[in-house]
Every structure is written in structure tokens, then in C-alpha cells.
Amino acid sequence: MTPSTTVRSPLRLYGRSGELAILETLLARLRAGRGSTLVLTGAPGLGRTALLRHALDLSGPEAPAPGNARGVPVLLHATAAPAERLLPYSGLHTLLCSAPGPLPPPVAGIPRPDTAPTALLDLLTTLGALRPLLVCVDDAHAWDAGSRAALVFAIRRLTPARRVAVLLTAAEQHAGERDFTALPSLRLGPLDRSASRALLDRLTGGRADPGVREELLREAAGNPRLLTGLADRLTEDQLAGRGGLPQPLSGGESLLDAYAAHIDGLPDDTRLLLLFAAAAEEHEPEGAGADAAVLLRAGQLAGVDPGLLSPAETLGAVRIDGGRVHFTEPLLRRALLRRAPLARRRAVHRLLATVLDGPHRTLPRLVQRACAATGHDPALAEALARAAGPPRPHADRAAALSRAAALSTDEALRGERFAAAAEHAWLAGDPGRARALLTRVRSVPAPGRAHYVRGLIALRDGPAADAGEALLTAAELLAPHDRGRAVGALLGAAEAAWLTGDVPGYLHAMNRIGGRERPPGRSHDPALDPAPDPALDPALDPALDDFRAGMCAVLDGRTDDGRALLRACLDTGDRTGDPAVLLRSGIAALVLGEVDAACRAGARALAAVRAHGPEALLPQALEHLAYGELRAGRHARARVHAYEGLRAADRLGQRNAAAALHAVLAMAASVEGDGAACTEHAASAAADAGPHGLGQAATLATWAVARADLAAGRHTRAAARLAPLVLNGPRRGHFAALMLAVPCFVEAAVLAGRGEEARAVVPEFTAWTAWTADPQAPAQLARCHALLAPAGEAADRYEEALAHHARSSGDFERARTELLYGQWLRRQRRTREARDPLRDALVAFERCGARVWAERAAGELRAAGESVAGSGPVDLLTAQQRRVARCVAEGATNREVAVRLSVSPRTVDHHLRNVFAALGVRSRTELARLLDRDEENAANP
Template structure:
């Protein structure tokens, strides 16, 4: 990367959409003759200068006076105004010469008159960068003028200033916008722009953490690394080079503080080494360490008055994290180590054993194997995972043995992952340099890929880890094999899942777990009776132990057995049992952690609630899980949760939302090989198609998912899709294609405990039955629904029954099930399903109740049509010929002609073009 390239990239204004919009509005108002004033504030490096330069470059409606302050001239009176006037373009006549201003000054009122006169000619932009470094007289004059400029003066004033520096009094009261650090997405965008795609995930995370959201520091850090460093082929230097000038800018205000205060600041910065990031320092610890150094407690006050530190209860925090880093970076090494030794001495008692060891580690000079061993021994429960990760990382750095160092870095990475910090885990894994890498490192890499990577890669890494760990770490061997089985499950690889679960060793201490292991294996090898009995026993045992323990504790606080119990219950079709297990697993995660398991707990519970017909509750839990997955960087979990949300939307009748979630699910599920997520997403889209009567499209989507072929669906979800496929196939004239699926579903329903399966099977048979049997089948399905519950599925059966009765010219009989279906769909909030029922009711000769007031207006034209007319209208609006419509809907061309004439009459249109234009607005489905 060349300096010139970096210079251009550094001007990329990533993450400043809101600020750019505000500045663009300021320029638009100025071009229209309306002036304004704005002060951009914030600490160094956040892009104040870049925003000011961008604004100056984009003002084309008139002249620009633009200057940046020169700190060396801040004691020369009127040097700032001189520089500002010297920046005037040659075409702008100035009534006063800059040299005269430097000699005799310029009164504030005279400056106001000057700017007003210039603005009267053409809209004028005055832009001063770092006005805090101007001389006081220039600053006072310009801020005086900015306050008195009226909007009609056509003068806009844009100033930038750093936090807590000179001139704060003059700037007080002016409209201000404070810049914050870049968020994760903006930092990633800037890094990608700086380096292209040639940057390793661990390197990206390390740069992001080191820069703390500061774009200037991020640019500098990336500029000082070689392509080999960026790609992760060489270890990163420690500390990272770059940004020294920026840290000097953060440290500069501290020079004016008393020596004792600066010593306390060093202690405060050093104390945060044993605290979670951003937690600050314990005030009591600082005072004890200060007393050991002979510093009184009152010496903290100047730092608080200067805005460097702020108190919050019993904690003291640096106003900016980079100020803390600057304090440590600029202090001599000897003073830093002395500060850490003072803190270690002040951390007395057994409760502070780990922090004391951390401070001693920071003061260490070179390898210290005894101290490293002590740190590793102290990094145990109930210490939080994030603290254990930090302690083990320090123990690794102090370990002279390469193999032991690699093992401890891998252990630190595991705890960082469990703490919900996957980026930090990758950074720690990058420091594992032993060849070959220990099994523990493969294990953590596999866990990371399982949540955010290709499923096949995760499975292979975890199988490798299991082979390496088997001789000496049974617990992680079991977890690695279960993780490999989960990866194969997500990928739809039944053979891979069976292979991994078969390798899991028996547990003499936990016979219930052996029931789970052998039960899954029995199901995958075609022994459903044996497998279901074992899984039923496992789920009952785990839930029994959970109920006997304290609330939310699961089994010893570990949510994994409860999550497995939920899976077992779903495989058995016992959805209520699955939801109970999921709720207890979620409680266990919230009470005891680990944070990394939160998205999975919410995903399992949401899917169980979907299967139980509680769609609104599933949606709430899935949204929370999606937020957690995004926060924790778990894209695979996010893909599954998007699929759950797509399914919920297909029930609640928001097909736009359904399509958006389905697309989001496929975006990561496709590249990562997550067949389960893509199957659920396709199912959701197909069900939304059914909601609006697109049965042929739904059948086309579902057909390959429920039968053999080159693009099969997930082996576990296949049976759940059959009722939708049979409905779509029957309604689109493809009933013969569905008969084999119904027979497979019948065999499955005979052995599942799913309470909805008998009703679904009866409904499927009703759809395919001859007229002499169909009514009895529908009545049978409704009787099963009465026993199993669930408004939505019962309403679907009633809708299909009413549709069948109406098509058999029995409109009076059709109205009763259709009215019941409408009431049930409305209780579910299934908006588009209610539209379909209203259309059927109108076709049966009954005026349908009015739509709710919030119904989209774009749905109104189609409400005038019967369901079949709606299907014809949509096809024609999409450009299909009558013959193509007939083939798509499995009707004759003559029928299409008849329906199309009625559509034209009902909608008041005279051509296909007018029909397409009428229906071209955003569709509510």
C-alpha cells in the first residue's frame, strides 16, 4: 500500500451518512440564500477535517473561505483571520487587505459587516478547521460574527474543534454536532476500502479493536502493515505501529496537568489492564495505590476538571479510550512497570488474586514461567470468561515453551468465544504458532466456523480436533463431535451427521446422554421405534433434572442438555415439550451463560413455537435472537433466525417481510452450505405464495424439497413441508405428483407425536380424494384440529373445505367454514390469508366484512375480484399470454378469456397495458 493510495483512501467518509446529509442540507439552504452556523466537535482523528474539506469542495453556489488553524501561530494576534482572508479566491474582491488585518486587527463588528457584504454578492461558505488552535482574538471575532449573522445573509459558517480545548467559551451556544467513533460496519467498510479483500478476519478484528472506532488511527495502522501482515501470513508486530502522532494529540492536553495528577492518570490507565474493556478503574484501588506512591486523593480533581477522567459511582473512566492508550504509550517503560507493581501491591486479599497476578504480569520483564503457571491456575470458574481469556493470554505470553504457549492461547481463544467475542478469539488463535497446532486450536476454529462459516469447514475442523483431543480431553472430544454432527445436520448431510454421532464415546457418568447419542443414531439408521423411545426418555430425564434444580439452572447451569432435549422433542413431534425445554435453556443461558449460546437458545425456542402454532411469540424470540447473532458475529445463526422470521411472516400475512427475511437467510445460508436454513426459507416463500393463491408457483418451489432429486430439501424438514406441497399441487392441477408424498407422510405420521400430523394427513387426503370421500376427509381433519388446537392450521383446513364446497356449487354450505376461517385468520393476524377467504366468501355470494383500516391501499383493486380472477389478473399483468396463463393455472384458454373479460369489467380497464399499470404498485403480498 503506497502513501498516496492511503491518502486517497483516508478521505473515504465511512459511517458518516447522517453527518453528510446534515452538511448537504446546510449547503442546499445556502445555495437558496439561507445562511446557518454549525460547529463539528469531537476528539482528534474522527474525521472533522475530512467533513469540513468535503463540505468546502461541494459548495459550488459561491465562494469559499477555508483555512485550517496553525497551532504555531496561536499567540500571534489576528493570525487566524489573516489566514482566512488569504484563502479568498482571486475573483472575490475584499474591501480590506489581509496584511492590514495582521498589522492592526479587525473588530468583530467589522468582520460581521465584511461577511454580510460578501454573502450579499453570492452565497458564501466560511470554513475553519480546528478553530480551537486559532489565536484568541481571531476566534472571538469570528464567533461574534457567527452569532449575529442572520439566515438572510447567505453566509454559512462551519467550524471544527476538538473536545475540551481552548475556545470552548467562545463556541458555547453555537449549534454543534459531536462526532462519535465509527461502528463495526463502518470500520469494516473503511478497512475494505483501504486493503481490498486481502485482509484476514483476525487481522481485521485486531485493527478494529486497536483503532477503537477512530478512522484516522485505522488508516495509519493499516498503512504500516505489509500485505503479508494484512493477509495473516505473518504475525502482527506488538505493539502495532502507526498512530503515534494521533496518540500524541490525545496526550498533549495532559502536559499542563500537575505531575502527581499525571502519575494518577498512569495508575488509572494501568488499572484497566485487569478490567473488562470500557469498565474503567476502581477509585478505591487508585487511592490505595496513590497512597503507596505518596500521592494524596485530591490530585484526581485536576484531571476531572480538564475533562480527561469522569467519575461514575465507584469507577473512574477516561473520557476517550485513546487517551488511556496514549497515557500508557507515552509513559517510559520503567514508569509503566512501576505503576503496575504499585497496583499489584494495592490489590490485597484472596478476592483480588487474579487482578493481582495480571498486574504482576504487566510489570514482568521477559518470560516468567512461574507467574504464567499461577495465572493459568487462577483462570477458573466462577471468573467470567472474558477475564479468563485475558489471564490465559497473558500466561501464554509469559510462557517460554512454544507448545505450552500455543495451548494457552487456544484456551484463551475458547473463553473469548464463550464470552461472545469471536473477533478477539480469532486474534488469539492467530498467535498460535506451534506446528502442528494443538487440537484445542482446531476445536476453537471449528466452533467459530460453526457459527460463522461454511458448515463443511466447521465439521472438518471439529473432526480433526476430536481426533487430536481424544487421548487426553474427553469432554472437548465429545463437544467437538457433537459440533461436527450439528454442522452436518445444518448442511443436510445425514451420513456426515451419523458418522460424527457414531464417534461420540459413551459416558459412564451420564447414562441420559447415552440415550440421546444412541437415539439419534437409531433414527439416522432407520430404526425409528428404538430411536424415539430413547429420545423420549432422554428429554424426560433432562427436564426432570431441570425442574428439580433451581430455576433456569438446567443441569448444573449448562444449557446444552436442555437444548438437546428440545431437539429430541422436536424430532419426536412433541412440540410443547420442545418449547418447555427451549424456555428453560434460554433461562439457563441468561442466568449462567455462555453468551455465545444465546442466539441458539432463542432460535430453538422460536422454531418450537412456530411448530406449536404460536407465531407471534416465535417472531418476538427470533427478533431477539437475530439481534444477538448480529452483535456476536454469528451469521449462521442469523441465517436460521431469518428463516424462522420468514416462516412467521408467511403465517402473519406479510409477504414482503417474508421475502426479505427469506432472501437474507439465503444470502449466508447458500455460501455456507446451510441446507436447513434454505429449506425453511423456501418453505416460507411457498406458503406466502399459497396465501395469495399462487398455488402453481408454490408447488414448483416445494416439489424438489419433498421428494428425491438433485435439489432435495433438508432430511428432517421434508415431512413438515408435505402438507403445503399437497395443497399447492392439488390446487394447481398436479394432484398426481402429490400422492407419493402423502403416502410417505402417512407412514411418518403413524410414528410421530406431532399433534397436528393427523389433521394434516386428513386434509392432504381430502385434497386428493374423489368427491364422494372429500367431505368426510375434511370433517375428519377438522375433528383432529379440535383435539390438537391451533387457529391457523384449522383455518387453512376450513378455507380449503369452503373452497371445495363452493366449487361443487354448494355456496350456502361453503359459507359456514369460510366464515370460521375468516375469524380464525383474523385472530392470527394473517392479513393476506384473510384476503383469500374474503374472495372465497364473495364468490360464495356473501359480502365479505370490510378490511381493517391499516390494510395497504394497493390491495384495493384485487379485492374486487374472485380468487381465480386475481390469479388471472396477476399473470396477465406480468406479461403472460392467455395460453401461458392457461398452462400455468391448469385451465383452458377459453376459461382464461372468460375470466379476463370479467376482470376488465370489474376494474374498469380496457387493455392489458392498463391492467399492468393498475397492478404495478407495490403489492401487499
């Protein structure tokens, strides 16, 4: 194999911001004349040496220093040479040879065993008195014993005032070495996923195929040195996914040898038991460890006392917890398997297969036999594939099918099995593993199931349009022999079109779900072609056909037909526990406006996913439930579900779901009055919604920011944000959300003086209200009419809206109507009548946690002449706004205020507009009266 010459080394450290900050603090203290000590520990390859070199770079002559060059420390730097470990004081000799100039007299006594510790202490003290001193030793554990003892002796006696900083790196829990355990230490852990991906993108120039990238990240386990070695061995074709990856991956041999060397001093029988433990984890879920009972039986068969595992536990190589044996470092397990001779490793796997007897251990036994196989074994592959059926967890089925594929001789069957393994990995919530398995599908053409899985992955973590095309292709390839997945692919393609707002694309995909007869096809392995899923096949689930026909009718304008069909879906959803059916039932309920039914379906889908899986559906279940709670006006509940869904989406690598959940959180924040959170979540939603074409998430995010503007009294800005979404034009919002945003736009447009635009959208909203069952829609429509009505009709329209609100739940929407009604009454100089709706609005906003909206209601209520408990109107203003308001209340003009406060007249005008909006006043006279009442209330609480 020809290594790629384009892979580059990283130019900076990744994922070590905390460690770098600690090092910078140590050096800053040293420059300020304060010494300290730090030992960097960790497993091989995690970056101990890189961090030490970074500290050296920071402290060198090019490093910034306070005042003058005297702040730059003197350096003593040594790297241990294992070959010199038996030479007395060779370590100290190397350290002293690194001095930039002649050393003071104490250096003469260092080579003498009786004076070395005190002589080194005297030397460091003397050097620190002349200038700050930094002592760096890499791999200090590999020094000779005398040098280690002298160094630790000196460190323990160096006070901060000596101006000596010592930075060491040492292996963690090295056999027999405990010299540095009492010193302050910082343990390095593996890089997190984000840092590992950033490092790999730097190493490969971002050219790695997603599946190849996932395989490299999985194999490296967060170890930057191993990741660098693995990437360096791949060719351009292999990186791009055009050539198969070597199995196992090469490039980390020296690092794995370093891990294996950790146990070299253990007895032979102990190391054999560790090899048993490493091999036994092959049939266990990742991170589950090995079954101690299995190791006990294996040890007995091999004639080894299982109690000899204790030295490994004492060394820290393993820990025993609840009958399970876990390696403290996952790479140590891999190192043991790779280091063992092939014949010995196969013998261990065969012995474990013998131990794993009984029908309940069929799959683990077959996995161990597969590990011991010497080549392709079609019979064993067939047995593995048949054992990988329900009710086994998807992760187990993926592992078994991938082994079955590797043992298969027929290339087409191998590709089918890898694709099946990828699907189960995806369902288990491991899209990275699914991508990696898809790279091993080498058959041409690729099976339809591979396209299907690629489409599913892209649907949750890629451009929705690309996902739709992949799923349409998969449906065409699967239709002749796998009706269930073909229908599933078409449903996925329809969902992709829904996400983008592509109505014709949605109708095209749904209308391709047709006949009820299963076409004849070739016989398949049950593990690869199980019984059809009734949740996907209209032939076995008539409710799916009702859903398809109902959704198509609604989007085609045949709303009466669609409503009847979708109601049948709700009835079916009440009788099932299948999460896919329940999610469709929830969608149907949201389209109909049956928000309580949508919440019930969402809650039941979430419970079903939590109980039975698949894990991949968890973010969608939480997202749909959060949507239902939003529509029902229960914003706090929606926020809780959305946060949980966001964590699940991040963990499962589903960025599209994360974007939708960020949009939900922005909507909740726009109600609760947290403007910063609303803006942040909306920006996070837009970050993926734009590149991935997620029209629904983008519409919700924009609506949320506009509603936050509306809450803060920024009516013109809110109208400007919403106008492109609700008015006809190329930038119109998503068809499923734009009607919901119309009441906000009408309010913002009317208050901003854009009444004609508001009137333009009311007819369509009226038609939507006529058929939807959304309990808020009639009240919102009446409110829109009230905002647009002449003065003689507005009151009746507001009363009509309040009457509709009385027949439904939802404090927030009712309070908004009451606020607008009270505001209108006050501006009609009917201040006494205005107080009741304003008071009710204030209480309702406070009850649903809408802080900024409550402040608006309180300001209006004060302007209507009623004292409001709590903070006065001035407390709603910033400090500068208070100063401007006081000056204006005293009768000063804007120019006079500008001179008095040393600002421009334009700034005064800006602040005064915000003061009027925040306090709900329209004139300087009203402002003066309001501030006078506030002062009276403060004086007479």
C-alpha cells in the same frame, strides 16, 4: 520491520452517511441563498478534516449548481497552524490569503485589534451580497485568540439572509477553549463495526486474516485515522496471519500523542492519578472503568491527594459514576499508558498490585504483576493460569490465560494457553477476540484446542462444511488427552453436517463418539484441562449416548429404536439445568414431534444461558425456542424470540444463527400476511445460507415465501417453489424440514392442477405421520387426502381432519383445513354448508393474526352469500383491480375493458386473474353478484 507497500488509502468516507447528508443540506441551502453555521467536533482522528475537505469538494467549481455557475459559492479556506498561535490575527490573515481574488475595502481594518471583529463581519457580508460564500476553517481551536474572537463575533451576527455559510472543525472540550460551544455543532463519534470493517477491507484489499482483522479493529476502537496507521505498518505476511503481530501494534503513535496532549495542562499529581486509573483498568472487564477505592488507596501510598482527580473531571477527560472512574475516550487511556516511560508505568503496576490485597483479588493482583513484568516469567504465568479457573467469568479467564501465555517460555505451552484463552473469549461471546488470540498460536503443529476453537467459530460464522472438517481434525488431535473436548468437537461436526443436510456426514461424526473409558493422557494444568464436562462425555453422561444412538437410529431408518432412545433424552432433560443438555433435549423433542416438550426444553435452556452463560449459546437457545414455537403454531411468540435471537446473533458475530433466525421470521411473516417482510427475511436468510451451505435455513426460507404465495392465491408459483424441495431429486430440501412442507405443497399443487405430483409425496408423508408425535401431522395428512380424494370421499376426509384438529391446539392449521373444506363445499354448490367452516376459519385466522389468510376466508364467506363485518370485497383489491372488476361486472369483455382503461388486453387478463383469486370467485357471473352484494351492504350497513 518493512512496511507493506500495498496498503492503500481509502477513496471515500465510511460510516458517515448522516454527517454527509447534513453537509450536503448546508451547501444546498447556501446555493439557495440561505446561510448557516456548523462546528464539527470530536476526538482526534475521527474524520473532522476529511468531512471538511468533502464539503470543499462539493462546493468547488466542479460541483453541480442549480441554474448556472452563480450557484457555486466563493471559498475562504484556512487550516490552523499551531506554530502561529501566538501571532495576533495570524488565523485571519491565513483565511484572507485564501481568497480567489481581490477583497473589498473592509479587509484593511481586519488586522487592527479595535476593528477586527466588525471589519470581518462587514467583509463577509459584502462577499455574501455578491455571491454565496463558504468559509471553512480546519482546527479553528488552534487559531490565535484574536482571530477566534473575531470569527465568533462575526458568526453570531450573520443572519441566514447574508448568504454566508461557516463550517469549522474544532477539538472537543479543548483545555481552556470554549469559544465555539454556543454555536451549532455536530459531534463525531467512533465508526461502527460495519464501517470500520469496510474501511479496513479497503485499506488491505480484503486480504487481512480474520484474526488479524479483529485485532486491528479492536485496537483502533472505531478511529479511522488510527486504523489506517495500524494497517499501514503491517507487512503482507503479518496481514495474512503468517507472521506474528507486533505487541503492541505500531502505527498510531502520533494520534495517541494528540490524545495525551489533551491533559498536558493538568497538574502533575492529577496526571499521575490518571495514569493510576489507566493502569487499574488492565484487570477490569472492558468498559467497566477503574475502581475509585483502588485509586484512593494507590494515591495515598504514592502521597497524592485523590481529590486532585477533579481537574480531569472538569476538563472532561474522565467521569466518575457509581464509584467507578471512566475515561471519556478509550484511546486516551491507551495513550497515557503508552506515553508514560516504561519504568514509571511498571512502578505504577507494582504499586497497584500492592493495593490489591486479599484472596478475593488474587487474579487482579496477578494481572498487575504481569503488567509490571520485565520479561518471561514461568512462575507468574503458572499462577495466572491456575487463577483463571471456574467460577470466574469466561472473559476474565480469557484475559488471564492470554497474559499467562505471553509470560510463558515454552512455545507449546504458550500455544496451549493462547488457544485456551481463545476458547474462553469465544464462550464469553467475543469471537473477534478469539480469532485474534488464535493468531498468536505459533507452535507447530498447532494444539488440537486451536482447531477446536476455529471450528466452533466457523460453525457459527462460516461455511458449515469447513467447520465440520476443522472439528473432525480437532477431535482426532484431542482424543488422546482431552476426551471431553474431543466429544464436543464431534458433536460440533455433527451439527455442521445437520446444518448442511448431510446425513452421512452426521452419522459419521456421531458414530465416532464411542467408548466410555477415559484414555490415559498426560497431566495438564487444571485451567487448561479442567474436569470433564458431563454434558459432553458419554462416560459421565449416559444421556449423551442415548441422544447419539437415537439420532443415528432415526436417520438410519430405525425409527422405533430411535424413538425409545430419544424419549430417554427428554426424561433426562427434565432433570438438568445444563443448557447444552437442554438444547439436545429440545432437538430430540423436535425430531420426535413432541413440540410442547421442545418448547419447555428451549425455555429452560434460555433461562440457564441467561443466568449462567455461556453467552455464545444465547442465539442457539433463542433459535431452538423459536423453532418449537413455530411447530406448536404459536407464530407470534416465535417472532418475538427470533427477533431477540437475531439481535444477539448480530452482536456476537454469528451469521449462521442469524440466517436461521431470518428464516424463522420469514415463516412467521408468511402466516401473519406481511408479504414484504417475508420476502425481506427470506432474502436475508438466503444471503448467508447459500455461501455457508445452510440447507435447513434455505429450506425454511423457500417454504416461507411459498406459503406467502399460497396465502395470496398464487398457487402455481407456490407449487413451483416447493416442488424441488419435496420431490425426489438433487435439489431436495433439508431432511429435517421437507416433511413439514409437504402439506403446503399438496395444497398448492392440487389448486394449481398438479395433482399427480401431489400424490407422489403423500406416501412418504404418511410413513412420517405414523411415527411422529407431531399433533398436527394426522390432521394435515387427512387434509392432503381430502384434497386428492374424489368428490364422494372428500367431505369425509375433511371431517376426519377436523376431528384430529379438535384433539390438538393450533388455530392456524385448523383454520387452513376449515378454509379448504368450506372452499370445496362452495364449489360443490353446497353454499349453506360451506358457511360454518368458513366462518370458523375467519375467526381462527383473525385470532392468530393471519391477516391475508383471513381475507381469503372472508372472500370465500362472501362468495357463499354471507355478509362479513368490516371491509367489503372491493377493499381487498388495488385501485386498478377495482376498475377492472367493475367493468367486467358491467358485462364488458377483456378487450373492451382494455380500450376503456387504456391498457393492453394482457394486463386486463392479469388483473382479472388476481381479482378472482383475491375474492374467491370462478366466473364473471359470480364476480358481478359479489360486487352487487357489496354495494347493497354498503348502502344498508
